[in-house]
Amino acid sequence: MRASEIRSLFLKYFEKNGHTIVESSSLVPSNDPTLLFTNAGMVQFKDCFLGKDQRAYTRATTFQKCVRAGGKHNDLENVGFTARHHTFFEMLGNFSFGDYFKKEAIHFAWEFITAELKFPKDKLYVTVFKDDDEAANIWHKQEDVPLDRIFRFGEKDNFWSMGDTGPCGPSSEIFFDRGEKYSCGKSTCSMGCDCDRYLEFWNLVFMQYDRSENGNLTPLPRPAVDTGAGLDRIALILQQTDSSYGTDLFQMIIGQTAKLTGQAYDSKAELAVSFHVVADHSRATTFLVGDGVMPSNEGRGYVLRRIIRRAIRHGKQLGFKAPFLHKTVSFVVEQMKDAYPDLIEKRPFIERVVLAEEEQFFKTLERGLSLLDEEMAKLDRTKTLPGEVAFKLYDTYGFPQDLSAV
């Protein structure tokens, strides 16, 4: 099943069950200074959970653009190294604003994955918050999930918050066992292990509280439901690929990048990490610039600048000697334009912004590299670059620290 089919199957299933289909909101949250980027499907509904906004519907469903780089949910450094982390991804979600709660949320999720997606039940596990007997009972009694497939975890894994403040609550996650061959091989590897074997692909949050700056939890006016399923993760499971980079969401982008640089892509070779980083960061860059974020030295713009620079650094590993990212972002537009038609019109703007940033950074790299060469020529046999030189390269020239490592 292609990613586009998964998106529409999801929306149709929830529409059939009384949910209004709502469009993805911008990656820049409107009127919310507490968040750097939209990091989950619930962000555009924050005020509905808090009881400050009334909509014409009490059930909604979306596929939402998300960025998790900077801020509370930050996956930037994992990207390229795991099968499942991304800076940009799409989250499928269903939401209830004081309408249904745990029983229905669990039933919808289970029916969708076992009857619509036809995931084999013997590959599925669920988790609940440690004290949430109610959710555990619903999984077991209502959906027949065996007790030994229901795990209980604490705050870190099963209590979800949008940010340091705002709506939050206990959660219940659904995992797919990808099998022994994806295990880290440690004797401790079992459900909940951080490796790529047990893949968490859907989180059901039972929104019950508003967290204030001092950490106090105030009950919400009406308990609510917020769920988030990673489209790329569902595609990975259905398309049985080694990582989300093997799915149709990424393959065209990676294939075109390989053609552009003249290096073959092999998902198991060392260079794969750089292909993955370039593909992931090209997606984040496309959507962030498309939503009006401009590279700069502070706030959102600074996170975007870091993403672009990291992509360029990995592009250099792939053999690019001149600006290339403005081309890989156009592969992203090609891939995503059916789901996000606004990208077609924004494409020339996105390409221009990215090219200007690339040109500037390539110059920075050249200046940094000549200073690095000068300093390295002065080094004694210890080959240790003085800390102040590494700092100057980084601070004055914006030269990435890991490029200075000799």
Ligand code: GLY
């Ligand atoms: N809002 C639920 C999640 O992002 O997992």
